[in-house]
Amino acid sequence: MKSKLLFLLIFSMSVLYVSAQRNCGSMEHLHEQLDQDPGLQDRMDAIEKATRKFMNNPQKAVTGIVTIPVVVHVVYNTAAQNISTAQINSQITILNEDFRRLNSDANGTWPQAADSEIEFCLATVDPNGNPTSGITRTSTSVTAHGTNDSVKFTSSGGIDAWPTSDYLNIWVCNIGGGILGYAQFPGGPASTDGVVNGYQYFGNTGTATAPFDLGRTCTHEVGHWLNLRHIWGDGGCGVDDFVGDTPTSDNPNYGCASGHVSCGTTDMVENYMDYSDDDCMNLYTEGQKTRMRALFDTGGFRESLLSSNACGTPPPPTCSDGIQNGNETGVDCGGDCPPCPPGCVDTEVTMTIILDNYPGETTWTLTDGGSTLFSGGPYSTPGATITETWCLADGCYDYNIFDSYGDGICCAYGSGSYIVTDDQGNVLASGGAFTSSETTNFCFGGPPPPTCTDGIQNGNETGVDCGGDCPPCNTGCTDVDIDFEDFESGWGIWNDGGSDCRRRYDPQRSLGNYSIRLRDNTNSSVMTTDNLNLAGFEEVTIDFSFYTFSMENGEDFWLQASTNGGSSYVTLVTWARGTDFQNSQREYENIVITGTFTSNTRFRFRCDASANNDWVFIDNVDIYGCDGGTTRTIGVQDINLADNNNQSIESVKTYPNPTYDELNVDINTTAEQNVQMVVVDPQGKLIDKQLINATQGSNIIKMNVTDYTPGVYFLHITSGEQKIVEKFFVIR
Numbered sequence: 001m002k003s004k005l006l007f008l009l010i011f012s013m014s015v016l017y018v019s020a021q022r023n024c025g026s027m028e029h030l031h032e033q034l035d036q037d038p039g040l041q042d043r044m045d046a047i048e049k050a051t052r053k054f055m056n057n058p059q060k061a062v063t064g065i066v067t068i069p070v071v072v073h074v075v076y077n078t079a080a081q082n083i084s085t086a087q088i089n090s091q092i093t094i095l096n097e098d099f100r101r102l103n104s105d106a107n108g109t110w111p112q113a114a115d116s117e118i119e120f121c122l123a124t125v126d127p128n129g130n131p132t133s134g135i136t137r138t139s140t141s142v143t144a145h146g147t148n149d150s151v152k153f154t155s156s157g158g159i160d161a162w163p164t165s166d167y168l169n170i171w172v173c174n175i176g177g178g179i180l181g182y183a184q185f186p187g188g189p190a191s192t193d194g195v196v197n198g199y200q201y202f203g204n205t206g207t208a209t210a211p212f213d214l215g216r217t218c219t220h221e222v223g224h225w226l227n228l229r230h231i232w233g234d235g236g237c238g239v240d241d242f243v244g245d246t247p248t249s250d251n252p253n254y255g256c257a258s259g260h261v262s263c264g265t266t267d268m269v270e271n272y273m274d275y276s277d278d279d280c281m282n283l284y285t286e287g288q289k290t291r292m293r294a295l296f297d298t299g300g301f302r303e304s305l306l307s308s309n310a311c312g313t314p315p316p317p318t319c320s321d322g323i324q325n326g327n328e329t330g331v332d333c334g335g336d337c338p339p340c341p342p343g344c345v346d347t348e349v350t351m352t353i354i355l356d357n358y359p360g361e362t363t364w365t366l367t368d369g370g371s372t373l374f375s376g377g378p379y380s381t382p383g384a385t386i387t388e389t390w391c392l393a394d395g396c397y398d399y400n401i402f403d404s405y406g407d408g409i410c411c412a413y414g415s416g417s418y419i420v421t422d423d424q425g426n427v428l429a430s431g432g433a434f435t436s437s438e439t440t441n442f443c444f445g446g447p448p449p450p451t452c453t454d455g456i457q458n459g460n461e462t463g464v465d466c467g468g469d470c471p472p473c474n475t476g477c478t479d480v481d482i483d484f485e486d487f488e489s490g491w492g493i494w495n496d497g498g499s500d501c502r503r504r505y506d507p508q509r510s511l512g513n514y515s516i517r518l519r520d521n522t523n524s525s526v527m528t529t530d531n532l533n534l535a536g537f538e539e540v541t542i543d544f545s546f547y548t549f550s551m552e553n554g555e556d557f558w559l560q561a562s563t564n565g566g567s568s569y570v571t572l573v574t575w576a577r578g579t580d581f582q583n584s585q586r587e588y589e590n591i592v593i594t595g596t597f598t599s600n601t602r603f604r605f606r607c608d609a610s611a612n613n614d615w616v617f618i619d620n621v622d623i624y625g626c627d628g629g630t631t632r633t634i635g636v637q638d639i640n641l642a643d644n645n646n647q648s649i650e651s652v653k654t655y656p657n658p659t660y661d662e663l664n665v666d667i668n669t670t671a672e673q674n675v676q677m678v679v680v681d682p683q684g685k686l687i688d689k690q691l692i693n694a695t696q697g698s699n700i701i702k703m704n705v706t707d708y709t710p711g712v713y714f715l716h717i718t719s720g721e722q723k724i725v726e727k728f729f730v731i732r
Contacts, residue, residue: 021275022180022212022217022220022252022254022275022276022277023180024179024180024181024182024224025179025181025182026181026182026183026185026224027230027234028147028584029182029184030184030185033184033188033189037189040188043187044186044187046187047186047187047227047295048242050297050300051242051291051294054290054293054294054300055291060290061297061298062293062297062298062300062306065117065118065119066117066118066119066296066305067118067119067120067121067311068118068119068120068121068305069121069122069123069134069168069305069308069310069311070092070167070168070170071122071123071132071135071136071162071167071168071310072134072135072136072170072172073135073136073138073151073158073169073170073171074088074135074136074138074172074173074199075138075140075142075145075151075158075159075171075173076137076138076139076140076173076199077139077140077141077142077143078685078709079427079430079709080199080207080707080708080709081173081207082137082139082419082427082430083199083202083203083206084205085133085425086205086206086425087202087203087205087206087207088122088172088202089122090204090205091204091215091218092120092122094203094214094215094216094218094219095120095215095218095219095222096119096120098216098219098272098284099115099116099118099119099219099222099284100115100116100117100118100119101113101115101283101284102115103282105279105282106282106283107282109270110270110283112245112285112286112287113282113283113285114283114285114286114289115289116284116288116289116293117293118226118292118293120168121311122135123167123310123311124311124312125309125310126162127162127163127166131317136159138154138158138159138415138417139410139417139419139430139432140157140158140173141157141432142157142158143174143685144175144176144177145157145158145173145174145175145176145196146175146176146179146581146585147177147179147182147582148578148582149192149196151171151173151196152169152191152194152196153191154415157411158171158173159171160191161190161191161192161193161194164194165190166304166309167308167310168194168195168222168305169193169195170194170197170218171194171195171196171197172196172197172198172199172202173199174199175196175198176585177582177586177587178585178586180197180198180212181196181197181198181201181217181220181221182195182196182221182224183195183196183221183222183223183224184224184225185224185225186226186227186295186302187301193225195222195225197221200212201213201217202215202217202218203215203218206707207707211255211278211279212278213278214279215278216278216281217278219272219281220272220273220281223272223273223288223292226291226292226295226302227291227292227295227301228243228284228288228291228292229242229243229273230252230273230274231246231249231252231267231271231273231274232250232251232252232267232274235250236250237249237250237262237264241273243285243287243288243291244287245287246273246285246287246288247263247265247267247268248263248264248265249263249267249268249274250263252274253267253269253275253276254275254276254277255276255277255280256269256277256279257269257276258270258280268283268285270283271283271284271285271288272284319333319336320332344391344423345391346391346394347391347392347394347422347423347444348389348390348391348392349389349390349391349392349420349421349422349423350387350388350389350390350422351364351366351386351389351399351418351419351420352385352386352387352419352420353385353386353387353401353409353416353417353418354384354409354415354416354418355381355383355384355386355414355416356382356409356413356414357383357413358414359377359378359379359380359381359382360379360380361378361403361404361405362377362378362379362401362402362403362416363376363378363404364377364399364401364402364418365400366397366398366399367398367400368395368397368398369396373390373397374390376388377402382414383414393444393445394445395443395445396441396442396443396444397441397442397443398440399420399428399439399442400437400439401418401434401437402436402437403435403436403437404436406435407435408431408432408433408435409432409434410432410433411432415432416432417430417431417432418431420440420442422444427709428440428710443731452465452466452469452470452471453465456727456728456729464727480537480624480625480626480627481622481624482532482534482623482624482625483529483532483621484620484621484622485621486511486512486619486620487512487515487619488512488514491503493529493530493532494527494528495529497518497524497525497526497527497528497604498522498523498524499524500518500520500522500524500607500612501516501526501527502517503516503517504516504617509549510547510617510619511545511620512619515617515618516605516617516619517618518557518605518606518615518616518618519611519612519613519614519615520607520608520610520611520612520614521606521607521608521609525606525607525608526604526606526607527604527618528602528603528604529602529623531565531566531599531600531601531602532600532601532602533600533601534597534598534599534601534625535597535598535599536597536627537625537626537627538594538625538626539592539593540592540593540594540597540624540626541592541593541623541624541625542559542589542590542591542593542622542623543588543589543620543621543622543624544589544619544620544622545586545588545619545620546575546581546586546587546616546617546619547584547585547586547587547616547617548577548582548583548584548585548615548616549583549584549613549615550583550614550615551577551581551583551609551614551616552577552609552610552614553578554576554577555576555577555608555609555610555614556575556576556577556580557574557605557606557607557608557609558572558573558574558575558606558608559571559572559573559603559605560572560603560605560606561593561602561603561604562601562603563596563601564598564600565600565602569604572591572593573589573591575587575589603623605618648669648670648671648719649667649668649669649675649717649719650668650669651666651667651668652666652668652717652724652726653665653666653668654728657728658728658729658730658731659705659728659731660730660731661704661705661706662702662703662704662705662706663703663705663728664700664701664702665677665700665701665702665715665717665726666698666699666700667694667698667700667701667717668697668698668699669694669695669696669697669699669719671696672693672694672695672696673694673719674691674693674694674719675691675692675693675699675718675719676689676690676716676718677689677690677691677701678716678718679703679713679716680716681712681713681714687708687713688703694719708730710730710731711729711730712727712728713728713729713730714727715727715728
């Protein structure tokens with residue numbers, strides 16, 4: 001668990017990761033499964049033997065179109081992750097086009113390109129025989145699921161698979177760690193069989209993010225699920241992908257390296273099983289088609305899907321099934337059902353609550369600045385779904401949900417959740433994991449009236465939310481860069497703890513060539529700073545990156561602090577494998593500490609592992625702070641932010657603020673320089689990150705915020721040692 005308030009130091013943290021290359025976790029996932037299940041290799045060998053027999057048999061038993069029923073499980077922690085039905089439908093369309101060779105970008109570059117005669121349909125019948133949209137939605141407190149299959153189990157913040165003999169299960173969630181997706185190869189456990197896809201790389205609309213915004217991540221992962229390997233065989237020129245008509249390659253290709261030659265032949269970078277960008281991929285081959293279809297042969301591993309009725313005829317429609325069907329003109333109304341109520345001429349808002357096991361504790365209200373417009377609860381049926389629809393005029397509203405026991409509606413005593421959406425599908429409020437209450441404000445028809453807490457300088461304010469009729473503005477403090485160390489040329493202000501701490505040359509696990517490696521828990525498994533004179537600092541931030549190898553589940557490492565020169569330490573933050581990170585994935589951390597600092601403050605990292613080969617690599621440690629006094633000397637370096645090699649940001653303007661769909665950021669610089677822009681929410685969660693090559697003078701960057709949830713955001717702008725933070729407000 002994370003440490004909380006210690007010696008008046010308060011921290012907040014966020015993980016930052018930006019990937020420009022495709023990263024599939026299927027092979028890593030396979031290796032983990034092989035380590036955990038000794039019988040898996042035998043099962044896969046048997047499947048491979050049957051596959052080769054099928055590929056060598058010209059009279060194949062399976063003919064015609066194979067149709068695979070699909071259920072999409074949307075598991076979301078934020079509103080953005082709760083992707084729309086339109087985005088899901090776009091991915092199903094893409095799968096059908098790609099597997100049937102109907103994709104508009106198909107060309108004649110490779111004559112062995114094939115129609116695999118495999119199609120996909122969203123399920124219309126659930127495992128109990130009831131009508132379904134083929135989509136489930138689950139709110140979770142898990143921020144990133146990794147590749148450990150936690151998203152596939154209700155008990156770990158996900159949702160259990162539907163029967164894998166009848167459905168292809170696709171989980172859409174935030175995976176984290178730069179992983180776009182991963183799949184389970186044939187032969188693995190039924191409880192985890194299926195595909196996991198990052199919500200940012202699913203379909204071609206909504207949250208789909210370039211260069212992986214054309215749905216080819218799912219096409220790639222379904223290929224794995226149908227027993228295809230990476231085009232380069234995950235090895236050198238002597239390693240095969242088990243398909244005869246794909247050229248041998250020695251490594252993945254990124255971007256769109258058309259014409260690239262390796263192993264003496266031109267690489268098939270356009271194949272869905274390479275690592276190319278979405279707009280470069282466009283084919284499966286005849287050999288890959290045969291390999292996939294072998295799974296549906298008599299006795300094949302996925303033969304049962306041929307007899308699935310999941311896309312068959314559901315029970316007849318009724319006027320109480322919660323679905324608009326038959327000749328209904330609305331949900332359960334119109335046509336042969338009771339007339340539908342008059343339509344809403346303003347904004348129609350729908351609230352849905354799934355109750356926990358103690359519904360008598362749950363109540364809610366909708367207010368418009370004091371007056372209660374609607375209210376409900378307490379309730380009596382555990383696990384029931386409560387739905388209400390309101391027609392709201394332009395204005396601002398507060399949705400308030402309460403739990404009288406103080407434990408929210410998720411997750412200790414049932415998987416309760418709530419969501420409030422408008423008639424365009426925008427999420428206005430959502431959650432479930434709160435304490436006694438939770439309040440969300442949303443507005444229609446224009447910006448809300450100015451207040452002293454809206455994060456905007458307006459009215460007669462002389463600063464953001466201060467001055468004029470608001471509280472006086474704080475004079476603020478001076479940003480000071482204390483130390484940055486990438487360990488390429490030495491230890492800097494950090495000190496070697498002994499045999500279990502080592503400055504190591506390891507380009508594979510370092511951002512450069514060197515990083516600091518910590519291993520098992522002895523008094524030498526630490527790296528510690530010199531004494532730092534931080535007296536007068538109001539806030540200190542520590543940014544760093546780490547990469548772990550072979551850490552066992554639950555093993556952790558810590559960031560600690562001392563205000564007495566190292567005589568004693570307290571733990572600020574703990575990172576544990578399985579909860580906060582997975583092995584062999586790079587993570588980025590940002591720790592903000594506020595409180596009382598001294599002239600002999602120290603920080604140190606310490607590792608708790610069970611063996612000498614359980615490692616964590618610490619790299620690019622940046623320490624900076626907010627000094628309430630004057631700029632001071634740290635060690636022998638005199639920090640002066642005004643002198644940044646004649647490269648600095650003179651001013652930053654954001655407009656319009658608040659904004660509906662696009663935020664203009666005007667960065668005025670004294671010289672050409674690289675500027676990093678990072679957007680985080682009030683909880684410190686990364687929303688967006690980009691690097692700008694700014695020219696001298698005014699640089700206007702247009703940021704698309706249409707997918708942002710309404711609320712306050714913080715824009716961090718960094719150039720060299722200079723850091724500027726701007727607030728902006730998104731409304732709908």
